[in-house]
Amino acid sequence: MDEAARDTKLRAEQLESLEGESFEDLGDAVYARAMLRTYAQYLGLKPDRVLSVYAKHREEVAPPEPPGKLGRVERGLAASRVRDNQKFLLVAAAVILVALIGFGLVSRDGAPPAGAITTPSFVPASGAASPAAGVAVVVTALGPVQVTAVIDGTPQETTTLRPGGSVSLIATEQLQVSVDDGGAVRLVVDGHDAGTPGRSGKPWSQTFTAGANT
Numbered sequence: 001m002d003e004a005a006r007d008t009k010l011r012a013e014q015l016e017s018l019e020g021e022s023f024e025d026l027g028d029a030v031y032a033r034a035m036l037r038t039y040a041q042y043l044g045l046k047p048d049r050v051l052s053v054y055a056k057h058r059e060e061v062a063p064p065e066p067p068g069k070l071g072r073v074e075r076g077l078a079a080s081r082v083r084d085n086q087k088f089l090l091v092a093a094a095v096i097l098v099a100l101i102g103f104g105l106v107s108r109d110g111a112p113p114a115g116a117i118t119t120p121s122f123v124p125a126s127g128a129a130s131p132a133a134g135v136a137v138v139v140t141a142l143g144p145v146q147v148t149a150v151i152d153g154t155p156q157e158t159t160t161l162r163p164g165g166s167v168s169l170i171a172t173e174q175l176q177v178s179v180d181d182g183g184a185v186r187l188v189v190d191g192h193d194a195g196t197p198g199r200s201g202k203p204w205s206q207t208f209t210a211g212a213n214t
Helices: 002-008 012-019 029-042 047-058 072-107
Strands: 135-141 145-151 159-161 166-171 174-179 185-189 192-195 204-209
Touching (some): 029 047, 029 135, 135 174, 166 174
Antiparallel strands (some): 135 166, 145 159
């Protein structure tokens, strides 16, 4: 776990929450998805497939009202069956997620090359940003590109991405993202697809502020 925390730049307790499926401990779903994507890449899994399982895991269907013509005992039994079915669906989704993560741990021969692992910078070690105060940007490379970030005033190391690679950046108040080729990246800002922000071959930079990116 310590090795995974070092390689992914996630804290050990965040990885434990991912492994234990305690996604509510990670804050808003935007941050949970960003961390899950990074961890899936580290394990050699397909991030989109893992995220689709996570989306099903989050679905909560309100139990329908029992038929009005049933007696009190019959209505209670009907409601109990509905709850049991919902629990079964949640457990099934959780089992699939654990199986995918477990398969990645078993199938990969050691850690992937350092260049293949994205190195996202997350919120300070004191804890995850609150949903109302944080800003999250996922940068996905369409071609070779270098990504630099300033998180809440602190410059981060430059990350080099290969085509298809991505890096998740999260700040509490302000996040500045710079790339050496604005046409070689695609952005997702606070869960919303922002497309390709710049021109091919031209540097691009933008500052994102918490609560101002909807």
